[in-house]
Amino acid sequence: MVKKTYSEILPAAIDASAVEARLKALAERHRRAGNVGIQVLNMIGGQAEGLLSRLPVPVRSRLDDSTERALRMAMETAHRSRGYFPDSPGWLSRAMTTAMGAAGGAGGLPTALAELPVTTTVLLRAIQDVAAEYGFDPDEPGVQYDCIKVFAAAGPLDHDDGSDLAFLSTRVAVTGKAVQALVAKVAPRLATVLGQKLAAQTVPVLGAAAGAATNYAFTSYYQQMAHVHFGLRRLAIEADRDHGELLEDFRALVEMPTVKRA
Template structure:
């Protein structure tokens, strides 16, 4: 038997298995590919057919949705009922069903429903992400944990393999690192200034950074539901794919964070690099 690579010896067999599963989720096909498989048409072409005002409407709806999620996060900070609870399985299916219902409404009423539907859908997704974080041992009464949940909404858009200046092997860590500084600054401001800092420069910059990435995913979701006569059924299906994509990202992200709390970030990142998920793909 060949010796185990040195970079992975620090992790137990069970934790290596968990890390492999996490990487499979984090490096899964893009939302663009998943939605194209559902609607049977390239999403890029559908985006080009959106109304001229679509980008502005999507940007406004995305900002509103993220602000609502931030309000939820700030309301739960410091509450002891989220801390120290025994981790159990997250309610992924219940959240999928709830988001499918909002998608059905969006499919029935079309693009005009976006300002109403997206904040509801995003809030449900954020609650699901928090549920997954809790199941991986995160203390949701802590500032950093809540903002990490919010940041997952900005992790759905991964760098494309072969992108200039980006190593696809570290795609997840590149995307995560792009948000890490804003998360850290926002956490520090809330810790030092209290909940009243919800309008702070650091938090605004964090929300803007997440919105810039999340709005791309929202555009793809909206485009997938823009097919004429799409109806409620396909609208629900598109929303189910949408939340599942971010649930997978959350499972992967918070598994990595759980392992980092045990082994340290450098050891986990080194082990992550040695894992080849191409066979699983």
């Protein structure tokens, strides 16, 4: 039996009430995205803005370059893995990164640094899987561009509504070079986010527990953000709506008190 894609399962056109309902569901996903991250911060007894200061200066100074290299490697590895494992359930990605986070946190900063590129690869693969779930082909440069763009969100330990929404902007014509340029642009932002993850993993005593919880939070967060991103793109297609206009409706819902995150 041939498995149908998301685009084949859903009707080709939907009415205004259905559009509103799905926008509300996506806004709720956005609201829930960082809840696990808040729990992690409560566990380690710190604030996101103070985490980076816990890292040694040499590590902080290399974060941008290390993150860009990890992201470029992740693109190649995650893409290649689809040839062997085309479908990967969301729970498996969360389980893998949780286990890797525990191992990375158990050995302190050295093992956390070694684990970073592997976790980045699994995160990107998880984002690609969500794209495929909505009927988009991760082999296409435009979809690859969107998958990288999901990493431009703020991250679960440092929620910022502006950053979380900025990555949803309308996509332009995309080439392979544009994807590579986006990697360089996103890397510094992601470096800050992953630096917070590293610092959380090195919390004394908690070590492995903090590493596992942090990786679970990151994977859940980026999966939720990928659902928001590709859910809006799919909705624009099915509702025959301009993506930019649909995004403005979504922003309005996110900013409403009933769906805005505490």
